[in-house]
Amino acid sequence: MKITTWNVNSLKVRLPHVLTWLEANPVDALCLQELKLTDDKFPVAEIAAAGYRSFFIGQKTYNGVAILVRDGLEIDEVDLIRNIPGFDDHQQRLIAVTIAGVRVISAYFPNGQAPGTEKFAYKLSWLNALHDWVAAEMQRYPQLALTGDFNIAPDDRDVHDPAKWEGQNLVSPEERAAFFKLIDLGLVDSFRRFEQAERSFSWWDYRMFAFRRNAGVRIDHVLLSPALAEKCVGCAIDKTPRAWEQPSDHAPVTADIALTVPVDRTDAALTPL
DNA sequence: ATGGCTTGCACCGCAAGA
8 A cells, every 4th residue: 555645735736747646656545735725626527537536625725635545445434534623723734534444644734934933833733733633543543644744854864954954943842842742652754664865855945946956854754653654665755746847846755555455346447558 | 145936816916835
């Protein structure tokens, strides 16, 4: 089972990239963030034509998350969750669906702007609510993947210039503490389970030729519960779509889990090559 | 040096992202 997270920075603009990428990378679940569109504008038909079912929660201009699920995979519709239960939030930042018994969460963590700001306080309270909800979810679903744009670079290795970034948004001690509080639940950063190239990042600023200089940060993550982590055989950042024309500023991150997911053959479209 | 791009919205400049 392959699970990918990708902040697309407007699904309207990036739909061609998503479809092209999916054709080359037919993952089981594609978690998207920053849709920046209302639900009535979600491209359900185009994504269905590509062989995927869409689960989403959007809003105008900002935020919005989705999970695209490959046709034929078994989904529990009953426990579809939109946003963090009990956390009063008008920003659409989280969706969860259970795919063949695997709880998959697509989350767009608040950016936070800068430590000390109101947005930063919102980020920390959102992180706190997420923690408590995920803790409960892990009891219900031993196989759980928390994916998304975390807007947190957990380690200095995840920052192109740690000295320059020290104490700033995305790397502050408070944000990193919240990240490791999630890790303390037993979640595993799948990317770090494997040997990776130095200076591996998932986001590069549009400005100052940041991608060309590889001046990035690793803020997009796939965290896995112990039951999934022990079956995880790889995790990789795909930089190729970041080099396409009019790209998202984020790259997709894919975890490969050695799990055979039951496929409903009557439903699965066997598309000719 | 808070600039530097990109997006959406709304109206020709702004907020927000990270």
